[in-house]
Amino acid sequence: MEQITDFTANTHILNQFWLTFLMVISMVLVSRTFVAGTRYSPILIIVIFGLLMGYILTRTGMATPGLREFPIVDFTSKVTITALIASFFMGGQEIRKIISKKELDKTDIVIPSQEEMFLGTKFTQFMFLVRAFFILIGIESMKRVIIGHNNNEPLDAFYPLLGYLGLVGSIILIDYRAKITNKPVYIRKGIAETAAILGILLLAFYISKAIRPFIALPEIFFAMVLSVIAGMIFSNWKFGPTIRSLLFAGIPVVLAANFMVGGSRIADAFQLTGMTSVLAYGFFGQLLWMFGGLAILIFLGKSNHIRNLAPGMAGSLSHSGLTGACTAGDLGEDAQVRAPIMINVPFVGHVFVFSILAASASAGKLLIPYTLMVVAAGVFFTVWSLRILKKANNQDAKEIKGLMLFSLGWQLTAVFGGLFLLTLGNVGLNDAVMANSSAISHFGLFAAIQGGMFGPQAAEMIAFVFAMPFLVHPLVFGIFGKTAENNGIMPTKPVFILASIGVIGVLYALFVA
Incomplete structure (x- = not known):
């Protein structure tokens, strides 16, 4: 009888694996089909389909909130973190290029297939998408096997199997239609990249664990530092299939799964005390910090071009959706190259960010004096950046320098300015961190909350809270899509109007809702 039970469990987990694969991959493909022929990002559609899928699964009784019946989702x-390491690595390469003032060899070893497999998705892109799913599952599973992860979860006994399936699948999934200079070398590059990412995750885990008694910095911080250092050291590394896949589809795959989990918690979220303020701030805060930042760049920084606006806001807010759109190439080549630089820069300040947040979590309240000091520093860097951008005169080096400072300054302002505003609105620390993470779609805070830094309830609810501001993304990606179609120039009136709505909405969320 025990053998029958084991066989049933093994069969069930394989069914779960392929069911998750089908749901996630089809969601991304359908999203790409919806925006085919436009300059809009498919992440906009992933939000809607993900939330709907999660909600439908719970409403029909197929699952409970959190999708525990679908453990692989x-x-x-x-x-x-795994999805972001590729972006951090690429950012390290670009930072090395800036420091050395030397152009890197841009000769590529792969010419992607231009033949369309599905509307909006070419054959090589499809293989990147499928491969990204296998890579993410395989690497994280092997990491958990090595560190001995055991939380009495349904998957605990199956990580070796999932790791094997993921890693083997990721090795063999190469598009035969793409023109590859040296296919054996290309495949070996993919294996080396996979091993390196796994190594970075393990190092980040053990370093974070070792220093936790002194400072509670999350794993994502150390993963970023190690990835950037690796990128700077291997600045001439030509990307293999692993990094290419994660850059193209890593974030969309993770977001698709996240929004499904978030959608399953829609009903629960509205029953929690104080959740109205959290959700309202998340929604209107997205308008305030996103379009407020755009307004500052446009009106004060005189930098109204998508090559500045997209990576600048992706970096300054550590914005998961916009980062995914940039790294996937949805917003142009310049934005694709600059975004990894900008998302790396604010993490330098995360030593202070997470130190203060960790101390605040221990105290049970936000430490106001330190918060105001960080906000002041953020305003200083923002003003400095705007002066540089204003005088950049379309010079690449000056624009990048200005955007790097803006990314750091506006992030410090948004993170701690937002937390300070929420404290003034009598929102508790755990709820405030959730609200602010969602308001700026900050993947660093999101990963920290998801990892339990602010308690189990926040860890469970963050997927839904984080998803809600993505309903603003029709406006975000809509205006960026319009900008792309308008030779990179963003319409100014909608930006000002939406920023103003954000200000009014945030005041409502804090003092009325």
Whole structure:
């Protein structure tokens, strides 16, 4: 009888694996089909379909909130760090290029297939998408096997199997239609990249664990530092299939799973005390910090071009959706190259960010004096950046320098300015961190909350809270899509109007809702 039970469990987990694969991959493909022929990002559609899928699963009784009946969906939603390492690595390469003032060899070893497999998705892109799913599952599973992860979860006994399936699948999934200079070398590059990412995750885990008694910095901080250092050291590395896949589809895959989990908690969220303020701030805060930042760049920084606006806001807010759109190439080549630089820069300040947040979590309240000091520093860097951008005169080096400072300054302002505003509105620390993370779609805070830094309730609810401001993304990606179609120039009136609505909405969320 025990053998029959084991066989049933093994069969069930394989069914779960392929079911998750089908749901996530089809969601991304359908999203790409919806925006085919436009300059809009598919992440906009992933939000809607993900939330709907999660909600439908719970409403029909197929699942409970959190999708515990679909453990691999939940598992896939928690591999955010793995998906971002490729972007951090690419950012390190670009930073090395800036420091050395030397152009890197741009000769590529792969010419992607231009043949369309599905509307909006070419054959090579499809293989990147499928491969990204296998990579994310495989690497995270092997990490958990090595560190001995055991939380009495349904998947605990199956990580070796999932790791094997993921890693083997990721090795063999190469598009035969793409023109590859040296296919054996290309495949070996993919294996090396996979091993390196796994190594970075393990180092980040053990370093974070070792220093936790002194400072509670999350794993994502150390993963970023190690990835950037690796990128700077291997600045001439030509990307293999692993990094290419994660850059193209890593974030969309993770977001698709996250929004499914978030959608399953829609009904629960509105029953929690104080959640109205959290959700309202998340929604209107997205308008305030996103379009407020755009307004500052446009009106004060005189930098109204998508090559500045997209990576500038992706970096300054550590914005998961906009980062995914940039790294996937949806917003142009310049934005694709600059975004990894900008998302790396604010993490330098995260030593202070997470130190203060960790101390605040221990105290049970936000430490106001330190918060105001960080906000002041953020305003200083923002003003400095605007002066540089204003005088950049379309010079690449000056624009990048200005955007790097803006990314750091506006992030410090948004993170701690937002937390300070929420404290003034009598919102508790855990709820405030959730609200602010969602308001700026900050993947660093999201990963920290998801990892339990602010308690189990926040860890469970963050997927839904984080998803809600993505309903603003029709406006965000709509205006960026319009900008792309308008030769990179963003319409100014909608930006000002939406920023103003954000200000009014935030005041409502804090003092009325």
